[in-house]
Amino acid sequence: MIALIKQPWPWYVAGPLIGLIVPTLLLLGNKHFGISANLRHICAACFPANIPFFRYNWKKEIWNLFFVAGILVGGFIAARWLSDGGPVLIAPALASELQSYNITDTRHLLPREIFSWEHLLTLRSFILLVVGGFLVGFGTRYAGGCTSGHAIMGLSNLQWPSLVATVCFMIGGFVMANVLLPFIMRL
Amino acid sequence: MYYYPLLCAYKKFKMSNKITDFEVQSSDKAGAADTSIRHNFRYLLVGVVFGIVFVKAEIISWFRIQEMFRLQSFHMYGVIGSAVVVGIISVWIIKKSGIKAIDGTPVTFQPKKFHKGQIYGGLLFGLGWAMTGACPGPLFAQIGSGVTVVAVVLLSAVAGTWVYGYLKEKLPH
Numbered sequence: 420m421i422a423l424i425k426q427p428w429p430w431y432v433a434g435p436l437i438g439l440i441v442p443t444l445l446l447l448g449n450k451h452f453g454i455s456a457n458l459r460h461i462c463a464a465c466f467p468a469n470i471p472f473f474r475y476n477w478k479k480e481i482w483n484l485f486f487v488a489g490i491l492v493g494g495f496i497a498a499r500w501l502s503d504g505g506p507v508l509i510a511p512a513l514a515s516e517l518q519s520y521n522i523t524d525t526r527h528l529l530p531r532e533i534f535s536w537e538h539l540l541t542l543r544s545f546i547l548l549v550v551g552g553f554l555v556g557f558g559t560r561y562a563g564g565c566t567s568g569h570a571i572m573g574l575s576n577l578q579w580p581s582l583v584a585t586v587c588f589m590i591g592g593f594v595m596a597n598v599l600l601p602f603i604m605r606l
Numbered sequence: 607m608y609y610y611p612l613l614c615a616y617k618k619f620k621m622s623n624k625i626t627d628f629e630v631q632s633s634d635k636a637g638a639a640d641t642s643i644r645h646n647f648r649y650l651l652v653g654v655v656f657g658i659v660f661v662k663a664e665i666i667s668w669f670r671i672q673e674m675f676r677l678q679s680f681h682m683y684g685v686i687g688s689a690v691v692v693g694i695i696s697v698w699i700i701k702k703s704g705i706k707a708i709d710g711t712p713v714t715f716q717p718k719k720f721h722k723g724q725i726y727g728g729l730l731f732g733l734g735w736a737m738t739g740a741c742p743g744p745l746f747a748q749i750g751s752g753v754t755v756v757a758v759v760l761l762s763a764v765a766g767t768w769v770y771g772y773l774k775e776k777l778p779h
Contacts, residue, residue: 424662430684433663436655437685438692443652445700449711450649455742456629458767472771475630479639482649487746489650493657494666494750501662509669510678517672528667529739529753536755547737552745552759554734556766559742561727561777563627563718566741569728570686573718575693580720584728589675591732596675600736 425503441575450482453568455559457487520604543606562587626721626779660747668739675736721779727770 444450460477461484467473506525509517517523522532531538538544559565562584564573570588573581640646660666665685673679697715699705706712735741738759740748745763748756770777 427664428659428662430663430681431688433659433665434685434688435692436659438689438696440652440656441693442696442700444649445697445713446705446707447648447652448709449707449713451629451716453629454746455767456627458742458764459627459630459771461764462768462771466768468768468772470768470771472627472774473768478641480630481641482639482646485646485649486653486656487743489653489655490657490660490743490746491653491750492650493654493659494661494747495657495752496654497658497661497747498751501658507664507667507669510673510676513669513673513676513678525669527753528661528664528669528751529748529756530668534668534753534755539755539758548755548759549762551734551737552762553766553769554730555738555740555742555745555759556734556763556768557770558727558729558731558734558766559763560627560767560770561723562731563721563723563727564629565731565743566686566735567743568629569724571689571693574690575697576715577694577697578718580718580724583720584724587725587728588732588735591729591734592671592675592736593732594729595733595736596672599733603737 422503424501426505437571438575441572444486448482451568452572453483453564454487454490455556455565455568456480457483458556459560460484522604543603546603546606558591624779625719626723626774628716628718656743657747657750660744661751666740666744666747666751671736671739723777723779726778 441452444452459473460480463473463475463477507528509525514525517530522530524531533544533547535544539548555565559568562569564581564584566585566588569581569584574585663681663685664670665682670679670682674682700713701715704712731741738745740756740759742763745756745760749760
Protein backbone atom coordinates (compact mmCIF):
# COMPACT_ATOMS: atom_id res chain seq x y z
CA MET A 420 0.00 0.00 0.00
CA ILE A 421 2.75 2.43 1.01
CA ALA A 422 4.69 1.47 -2.12
CA LEU A 423 1.59 2.20 -4.20
CA ILE A 424 1.16 5.63 -2.59
CA LYS A 425 4.80 6.47 -3.18
CA GLN A 426 4.50 5.95 -6.93
CA PRO A 427 3.18 8.81 -9.08
CA TRP A 428 -0.64 8.80 -8.96
CA PRO A 429 -2.58 8.31 -12.22
CA TRP A 430 -4.97 10.98 -13.51
CA TYR A 431 -8.09 8.99 -12.65
CA VAL A 432 -7.14 9.13 -8.98
CA ALA A 433 -5.93 12.74 -8.88
CA GLY A 434 -8.65 14.31 -11.07
CA PRO A 435 -11.67 13.10 -9.08
CA LEU A 436 -9.92 14.02 -5.80
CA ILE A 437 -9.41 17.56 -7.10
CA GLY A 438 -13.03 17.67 -8.30
CA LEU A 439 -14.15 16.74 -4.77
CA ILE A 440 -12.47 19.90 -3.43
CA VAL A 441 -15.42 21.81 -4.97
CA PRO A 442 -18.22 20.24 -2.84
CA THR A 443 -15.89 19.97 0.18
CA LEU A 444 -15.34 23.74 0.29
CA LEU A 445 -19.01 24.46 -0.49
CA LEU A 446 -20.21 22.17 2.29
CA LEU A 447 -17.65 23.30 4.85
CA GLY A 448 -18.86 26.89 4.71
CA ASN A 449 -20.13 27.97 1.27
CA LYS A 450 -16.61 28.67 0.02
CA HIS A 451 -15.87 28.84 -3.67
CA PHE A 452 -12.77 27.16 -5.02
CA GLY A 453 -10.46 29.84 -6.48
CA ILE A 454 -6.79 30.04 -5.66
CA SER A 455 -5.56 33.08 -7.60
CA ALA A 456 -7.87 35.28 -5.47
CA ASN A 457 -5.24 34.82 -2.75
CA LEU A 458 -2.77 36.90 -4.75
CA ARG A 459 -5.32 39.74 -4.58
CA HIS A 460 -5.79 39.17 -0.84
CA ILE A 461 -2.02 39.37 -0.33
CA CYS A 462 -1.99 42.72 -2.17
CA ALA A 463 -4.98 43.93 -0.15
CA ALA A 464 -3.29 42.90 3.08
CA CYS A 465 0.26 44.09 2.39
CA PHE A 466 0.24 46.91 -0.17
CA PRO A 467 -3.30 48.21 -0.83
CA ALA A 468 -1.89 51.69 -1.73
CA ASN A 469 -5.42 53.10 -1.67
CA ILE A 470 -6.23 51.33 -4.97
CA PRO A 471 -10.00 50.66 -5.12
CA PHE A 472 -9.41 47.09 -6.31
CA PHE A 473 -7.58 46.31 -3.07
CA ARG A 474 -9.93 48.16 -0.72
CA TYR A 475 -12.00 45.42 0.85
CA ASN A 476 -11.90 43.47 4.05
CA TRP A 477 -9.40 40.75 3.13
CA LYS A 478 -9.70 39.25 6.61
CA LYS A 479 -13.13 37.95 5.61
CA GLU A 480 -11.37 35.88 2.95
CA ILE A 481 -8.77 34.49 5.30
CA TRP A 482 -10.04 30.93 4.87
CA ASN A 483 -8.48 30.98 1.40
CA LEU A 484 -5.06 31.97 2.77
CA PHE A 485 -5.32 29.05 5.21
CA PHE A 486 -6.18 26.86 2.22
CA VAL A 487 -3.03 27.82 0.27
CA ALA A 488 -0.91 27.52 3.40
CA GLY A 489 -2.23 23.95 3.52
CA ILE A 490 -1.22 23.40 -0.10
CA LEU A 491 2.33 24.45 0.80
CA VAL A 492 2.39 22.05 3.77
CA GLY A 493 0.90 19.27 1.62
CA GLY A 494 3.61 19.82 -0.98
CA PHE A 495 6.22 19.47 1.75
CA ILE A 496 4.67 16.29 3.18
CA ALA A 497 4.34 14.62 -0.23
CA ALA A 498 7.88 15.47 -1.34
CA ARG A 499 9.41 14.55 2.00
CA TRP A 500 7.60 11.39 3.02
CA LEU A 501 5.41 10.15 0.16
CA SER A 502 7.82 10.08 -2.77
CA ASP A 503 9.89 7.21 -4.06
CA GLY A 504 12.51 9.59 -5.40
CA GLY A 505 12.26 8.26 -8.94
CA PRO A 506 12.82 10.57 -11.92
CA VAL A 507 9.92 12.12 -13.83
CA LEU A 508 9.18 9.93 -16.83
CA ILE A 509 8.63 12.30 -19.72
CA ALA A 510 7.51 11.82 -23.31
CA PRO A 511 10.47 10.93 -25.60
CA ALA A 512 9.63 13.79 -27.97
CA LEU A 513 9.78 16.28 -25.10
CA ALA A 514 13.00 14.76 -23.79
CA SER A 515 14.76 15.20 -27.12
CA GLU A 516 13.46 18.74 -27.56
CA LEU A 517 14.61 19.71 -24.06
CA GLN A 518 17.97 18.10 -24.70
CA SER A 519 18.51 20.58 -27.51
CA TYR A 520 18.15 23.32 -24.88
CA ASN A 521 20.60 21.52 -22.56
CA ILE A 522 17.89 20.39 -20.18
CA THR A 523 18.45 16.78 -19.21
CA ASP A 524 17.85 16.64 -15.45
CA THR A 525 14.46 14.98 -14.86
CA ARG A 526 15.21 13.85 -11.31
CA HIS A 527 12.93 16.55 -9.89
CA LEU A 528 9.45 17.75 -10.84
CA LEU A 529 11.03 20.96 -12.11
CA PRO A 530 14.21 21.03 -14.20
CA ARG A 531 17.04 22.28 -12.04
CA GLU A 532 18.68 23.88 -15.10
CA ILE A 533 15.90 26.50 -14.98
CA PHE A 534 14.44 26.42 -11.48
CA SER A 535 17.32 26.91 -9.07
CA TRP A 536 18.81 29.89 -7.24
CA GLU A 537 22.12 29.48 -9.04
CA HIS A 538 20.43 29.79 -12.45
CA LEU A 539 17.95 32.51 -11.49
CA LEU A 540 20.06 35.31 -12.90
CA THR A 541 20.65 33.69 -16.27
CA LEU A 542 18.57 35.42 -18.93
CA ARG A 543 16.54 32.31 -19.65
CA SER A 544 15.59 31.55 -16.05
CA PHE A 545 14.95 35.20 -15.26
CA ILE A 546 12.46 35.54 -18.13
CA LEU A 547 10.72 32.25 -17.36
CA LEU A 548 10.42 32.85 -13.61
CA VAL A 549 10.00 36.60 -13.28
CA VAL A 550 8.16 37.50 -16.50
CA GLY A 551 6.24 34.21 -16.38
CA GLY A 552 5.23 34.81 -12.76
CA PHE A 553 4.12 38.36 -13.58
CA LEU A 554 1.93 37.08 -16.43
CA VAL A 555 0.38 34.48 -14.13
CA GLY A 556 -0.54 37.14 -11.56
CA PHE A 557 -1.64 39.81 -14.04
CA GLY A 558 -3.49 37.43 -16.35
CA THR A 559 -5.41 35.49 -13.70
CA ARG A 560 -6.71 38.65 -12.06
CA TYR A 561 -7.56 40.26 -15.40
CA ALA A 562 -9.48 37.11 -16.29
CA GLY A 563 -11.03 36.97 -12.82
CA GLY A 564 -9.74 33.52 -11.99
CA CYS A 565 -7.31 30.75 -12.78
CA THR A 566 -7.47 27.03 -13.45
CA SER A 567 -9.27 26.44 -10.15
CA GLY A 568 -11.68 29.40 -10.22
CA HIS A 569 -12.60 29.23 -13.90
CA ALA A 570 -11.65 25.82 -15.32
CA ILE A 571 -12.82 23.79 -12.32
CA MET A 572 -15.23 25.86 -10.18
CA GLY A 573 -16.63 27.92 -13.05
CA LEU A 574 -17.15 24.97 -15.38
CA SER A 575 -18.62 22.92 -12.51
CA ASN A 576 -21.24 25.65 -12.18
CA LEU A 577 -21.72 25.66 -15.99
CA GLN A 578 -20.63 29.30 -16.42
CA TRP A 579 -19.91 30.00 -20.08
CA PRO A 580 -17.58 32.97 -19.37
CA SER A 581 -15.42 30.45 -17.49
CA LEU A 582 -15.34 28.28 -20.60
CA VAL A 583 -14.16 31.29 -22.62
CA ALA A 584 -11.44 31.92 -20.04
CA THR A 585 -10.39 28.26 -19.99
CA VAL A 586 -10.13 28.12 -23.78
CA CYS A 587 -8.00 31.29 -23.70
CA PHE A 588 -5.73 29.79 -21.01
CA MET A 589 -5.12 26.85 -23.32
CA ILE A 590 -4.56 29.02 -26.43
CA GLY A 591 -2.01 31.13 -24.51
CA GLY A 592 -0.25 28.00 -23.29
CA PHE A 593 -0.12 26.43 -26.75
CA VAL A 594 1.29 29.60 -28.28
CA MET A 595 3.93 29.94 -25.58
CA ALA A 596 5.01 26.28 -25.57
CA ASN A 597 5.13 25.85 -29.34
CA VAL A 598 5.93 29.27 -30.76
CA LEU A 599 7.64 31.50 -28.20
CA LEU A 600 9.31 29.08 -25.80
CA PRO A 601 11.76 27.66 -28.38
CA PHE A 602 13.29 31.16 -28.65
CA ILE A 603 13.37 31.79 -24.92
CA MET A 604 14.86 28.38 -24.21
CA ARG A 605 17.82 29.09 -26.49
CA LEU A 606 18.75 32.28 -24.65
CA MET B 607 -21.42 70.52 -22.42
CA TYR B 608 -20.84 71.73 -18.87
CA TYR B 609 -21.88 68.33 -17.74
CA TYR B 610 -19.18 66.56 -19.70
CA PRO B 611 -16.55 66.42 -16.90
CA LEU B 612 -19.26 65.28 -14.54
CA LEU B 613 -20.30 62.57 -16.97
CA CYS B 614 -16.69 61.38 -17.25
CA ALA B 615 -16.35 61.28 -13.48
CA TYR B 616 -19.59 59.34 -13.24
CA LYS B 617 -18.47 56.88 -15.90
CA LYS B 618 -15.20 56.39 -14.07
CA PHE B 619 -17.07 55.88 -10.83
CA LYS B 620 -19.28 53.29 -12.47
CA MET B 621 -16.26 51.54 -13.98
CA SER B 622 -14.50 51.25 -10.66
CA ASN B 623 -17.59 49.70 -9.17
CA LYS B 624 -18.14 47.29 -12.01
CA ILE B 625 -17.33 43.87 -10.67
CA THR B 626 -15.17 41.90 -13.06
CA ASP B 627 -13.70 39.59 -10.46
CA PHE B 628 -16.15 37.29 -8.73
CA GLU B 629 -13.69 35.66 -6.40
CA VAL B 630 -14.11 37.96 -3.41
CA GLN B 631 -17.25 36.57 -1.86
CA SER B 632 -17.46 38.66 1.29
CA SER B 633 -17.79 42.00 -0.48
CA ASP B 634 -21.35 41.26 -1.52
CA LYS B 635 -22.35 39.44 1.61
CA ALA B 636 -23.40 40.99 4.90
CA GLY B 637 -22.43 39.51 8.20
CA ALA B 638 -19.16 38.70 9.84
CA ALA B 639 -16.96 35.89 8.61
CA ASP B 640 -15.28 33.72 11.21
CA THR B 641 -11.61 34.69 11.03
CA SER B 642 -10.40 32.60 13.98
CA ILE B 643 -7.59 30.12 13.52
CA ARG B 644 -9.69 27.39 15.10
CA HIS B 645 -12.45 27.84 12.54
CA ASN B 646 -10.18 28.19 9.52
CA PHE B 647 -7.95 25.24 10.36
CA ARG B 648 -10.33 22.97 8.44
CA TYR B 649 -9.46 24.78 5.21
CA LEU B 650 -5.79 24.27 5.92
CA LEU B 651 -6.44 20.53 6.16
CA VAL B 652 -8.29 20.50 2.81
CA GLY B 653 -5.32 22.40 1.39
CA VAL B 654 -2.91 19.77 2.72
CA VAL B 655 -4.78 17.01 0.89
CA PHE B 656 -4.83 19.13 -2.25
CA GLY B 657 -1.08 19.85 -1.98
CA ILE B 658 -0.32 16.14 -1.63
CA VAL B 659 -2.41 15.34 -4.73
CA PHE B 660 -0.62 18.13 -6.64
CA VAL B 661 2.78 16.61 -5.95
CA LYS B 662 1.85 12.94 -6.19
CA ALA B 663 0.09 13.31 -9.55
CA GLU B 664 2.98 15.50 -10.78
CA ILE B 665 0.54 18.32 -11.57
CA ILE B 666 3.13 20.78 -10.28
CA SER B 667 5.71 19.43 -12.71
CA TRP B 668 6.96 21.81 -15.37
CA PHE B 669 7.50 18.75 -17.57
CA ARG B 670 3.85 17.65 -17.37
CA ILE B 671 2.67 21.14 -18.33
CA GLN B 672 5.02 21.17 -21.32
CA GLU B 673 3.63 17.78 -22.40
CA MET B 674 0.08 19.09 -22.08
CA PHE B 675 0.72 22.09 -24.31
CA ARG B 676 2.49 19.91 -26.88
CA LEU B 677 -0.21 17.22 -26.86
CA GLN B 678 2.41 14.68 -25.84
CA SER B 679 0.54 13.23 -22.89
CA PHE B 680 -3.06 12.69 -21.83
CA HIS B 681 -2.24 13.02 -18.12
CA MET B 682 -3.17 16.68 -17.49
CA TYR B 683 -6.26 16.47 -19.71
CA GLY B 684 -7.37 13.45 -17.72
CA VAL B 685 -6.78 15.27 -14.42
CA ILE B 686 -8.60 18.48 -15.36
CA GLY B 687 -11.33 16.69 -17.33
CA SER B 688 -12.22 14.23 -14.57
CA ALA B 689 -12.04 17.00 -11.94
CA VAL B 690 -14.56 19.03 -13.95
CA VAL B 691 -16.89 16.03 -14.37
CA VAL B 692 -16.82 15.32 -10.60
CA GLY B 693 -17.29 19.06 -9.94
CA ILE B 694 -20.30 19.33 -12.28
CA ILE B 695 -21.99 16.30 -10.70
CA SER B 696 -21.27 17.60 -7.18
CA VAL B 697 -22.64 21.08 -7.87
CA TRP B 698 -25.72 19.56 -9.54
CA ILE B 699 -26.39 17.36 -6.51
CA ILE B 700 -25.89 20.28 -4.10
CA LYS B 701 -28.27 22.50 -6.08
CA LYS B 702 -30.89 19.75 -6.49
CA SER B 703 -30.87 18.71 -2.84
CA GLY B 704 -30.67 22.26 -1.47
CA ILE B 705 -28.27 20.93 1.16
CA LYS B 706 -26.72 23.47 3.53
CA ALA B 707 -23.12 23.80 4.64
CA ILE B 708 -22.20 22.15 7.96
CA ASP B 709 -22.25 25.53 9.68
CA GLY B 710 -25.86 26.02 8.57
CA THR B 711 -25.23 28.62 5.87
CA PRO B 712 -27.03 27.98 2.60
CA VAL B 713 -24.81 27.14 -0.36
CA THR B 714 -25.02 29.93 -2.91
CA PHE B 715 -23.73 30.35 -6.44
CA GLN B 716 -22.88 33.55 -8.20
CA PRO B 717 -23.15 33.72 -11.97
CA LYS B 718 -20.03 35.08 -13.71
CA LYS B 719 -20.58 37.87 -16.19
CA PHE B 720 -18.66 37.91 -19.41
CA HIS B 721 -16.12 40.66 -19.99
CA LYS B 722 -13.19 41.00 -22.38
CA GLY B 723 -10.76 40.46 -19.52
CA GLN B 724 -11.58 36.78 -19.63
CA ILE B 725 -10.10 36.75 -23.14
CA TYR B 726 -7.11 39.11 -22.75
CA GLY B 727 -6.31 38.04 -19.20
CA GLY B 728 -6.88 34.40 -20.09
CA LEU B 729 -4.40 34.56 -22.97
CA LEU B 730 -1.79 36.33 -20.80
CA PHE B 731 -2.19 33.80 -18.01
CA GLY B 732 -1.85 30.98 -20.55
CA LEU B 733 1.51 32.37 -21.67
CA GLY B 734 2.70 32.53 -18.06
CA TRP B 735 1.35 29.07 -17.29
CA ALA B 736 3.49 27.49 -20.02
CA MET B 737 6.55 29.52 -18.92
CA THR B 738 6.44 28.76 -15.21
CA GLY B 739 4.75 25.36 -15.52
CA ALA B 740 2.43 26.48 -12.76
CA CYS B 741 -0.92 28.04 -12.16
CA PRO B 742 -1.36 29.82 -8.82
CA GLY B 743 -2.18 26.70 -6.78
CA PRO B 744 0.83 24.63 -7.83
CA LEU B 745 3.12 27.60 -7.07
CA PHE B 746 2.51 27.04 -3.37
CA ALA B 747 3.01 23.27 -3.66
CA GLN B 748 6.23 23.75 -5.65
CA ILE B 749 7.65 25.92 -2.87
CA GLY B 750 6.50 23.43 -0.24
CA SER B 751 8.09 20.55 -2.14
CA GLY B 752 11.45 22.24 -1.72
CA VAL B 753 11.96 24.27 -4.90
CA THR B 754 12.38 27.49 -2.94
CA VAL B 755 13.33 29.58 -5.97
CA VAL B 756 9.65 29.47 -6.97
CA ALA B 757 9.12 32.06 -4.20
CA VAL B 758 10.46 34.48 -6.83
CA VAL B 759 7.71 33.39 -9.24
CA LEU B 760 5.12 33.85 -6.49
CA LEU B 761 6.37 37.35 -5.62
CA SER B 762 6.32 38.23 -9.30
CA ALA B 763 2.74 36.93 -9.55
CA VAL B 764 1.76 39.12 -6.58
CA ALA B 765 3.41 42.06 -8.37
CA GLY B 766 1.46 41.22 -11.54
CA THR B 767 -1.80 41.16 -9.57
CA TRP B 768 -0.94 44.52 -8.00
CA VAL B 769 -0.14 46.10 -11.36
CA TYR B 770 -3.47 44.79 -12.70
CA GLY B 771 -5.27 46.40 -9.76
CA TYR B 772 -3.41 49.64 -10.41
CA LEU B 773 -4.23 49.69 -14.15
CA LYS B 774 -7.69 48.12 -13.94
CA GLU B 775 -9.70 51.22 -14.91
CA LYS B 776 -7.52 51.80 -17.98
CA LEU B 777 -7.75 48.25 -19.33
CA PRO B 778 -10.49 47.06 -21.67
CA HIS B 779 -13.05 44.89 -19.91
